[in-house]
Amino acid sequence: MTKRTDTLAAGRPAIPARRRRRGNGVLEAALVLPVLLSLSMGMVEFGQFFYMKHTIQAASRDAARTAILSSVTHAQAQAAATSTMNAAGVSDTTKYSVTFVNASGGATIADVGTAAKGTSIKVTVSSTAGQISVRPLGVITANRPIVGITTMIKE
Numbered sequence: 166m167t168k169r170t171d172t173l174a175a176g177r178p179a180i181p182a183r184r185r186r187r188g189n190g191v192l193e194a195a196l197v198l199p200v201l202l203s204l205s206m207g208m209v210e211f212g213q214f215f216y217m218k219h220t221i222q223a224a225s226r227d228a229a230r231t232a233i234l235s236s237v238t239h240a241q242a243q244a245a246a247t248s249t250m251n252a253a254g255v256s257d258t259t260k261y262s263v264t265f266v267n268a269s270g271g272a273t274i275a276d277v278g279t280a281a282k283g284t285s286i287k288v289t290v291s292s293t294a295g296q297i298s299v300r301p302l303g304v305i306t307a308n309r310p311i312v313g314i315t316t317m318i319k320e
Contacts, residue, residue: 209299210298214311232319234320242277250290261290261292263288264289283318288314288316288317289312
């Protein structure tokens, strides 16, 4: 029994099929890995953005719910928003702003404790994505505003 060896036209032995496909796995990984990493980091970035959007909206709602009470001070209403932001891991109060405005007239309310019963109090909590959000790819721009607005009537 003789063993047959395939040869190429130049007289060199042919490379077995198994040996020719050796680097395909590395090549495929090199092509697919950047795409998968980009998708993963994009999901992290957008997930964090929407989490912070929800947190800012919750902070404005909590501040408004506190501000409409008849026996509350301005500091207590401000502390309600700060408490919500702290619970989400944003403890630096310079990274966001909280404003109280008379929704009917548009005037800023300096002290919600002195606002008359029936006054519409609009609470706005605002920041930017660059200040409070994780941006591994920079898909969401750093100056993208994140705003939460809640309006309630003073009791």
